[in-house]
Amino acid sequence: MGAYPAVAAGHVPTREDAMELGYRTTLQTTFDDAVARTREALGEVGFGVLTEIDVTATLKKKLDEDMENYLILGACNPQFAHRALGVDRQIGLLLPCNVVVRDDPEHEGSVIVEAMNPDVMVAVTDAPGLPEVAAGAGELLRNAIGSLTVK
Template identity: 65%
Template structure:
């Protein structure tokens, strides 16, 4: 089983980030955290890498349902969505989200399956809308 929902965009990195934020918002997700891996690795380690942004997305009603099933699920929240330049193709930007079914697999908590299914459907809808 793969662990990512993803798409490839042929646009600028900044446009991909803007469109991803809008697509997530359209599915009820807010971005709680943002990690600029490129800037962080350059500042902390002096290492260069392609543009790589991790967005911590949260849909509060769904997060609440998941935490009600298992309080430890917060260790796996928020949903990470990565927007990154494709090092193999400078004209492409990858947008990837963790498949929420991984939460069910990791925890073994079958009661999380309906929540994970709903989160997956919303993330898939957001990612699919990027192609329009």
């Protein structure tokens, strides 16, 4: 999956045009353990969880639809958020960074953890200084996701 950078009028975006939307790992553990480990890993690199959306419960309640465990955590690193907002106030539309923890419906006992790639913010604005902020936040998110596989 990817987000498309600006393209010429009439050009139909292809997979080759895509930017990776996020960083991903797969854990062999329970969903609850993966959520706890993800929260801990985010905290260790300076991200706090500001929001939590239980997609599974919401779809069940609103649509009576069943879905595997799927949780969206809104993670924020205050220093990087402050810097990004200092560059472009509209960046707030893209904050906080989403981190998804979800059961893998194709592999029982597997849980997928994905964090958004902050470079997506850079792709939608040409604000000077934002690439450096995104790179720093991206490094921390990669470290958090990467640390999950060594525990």
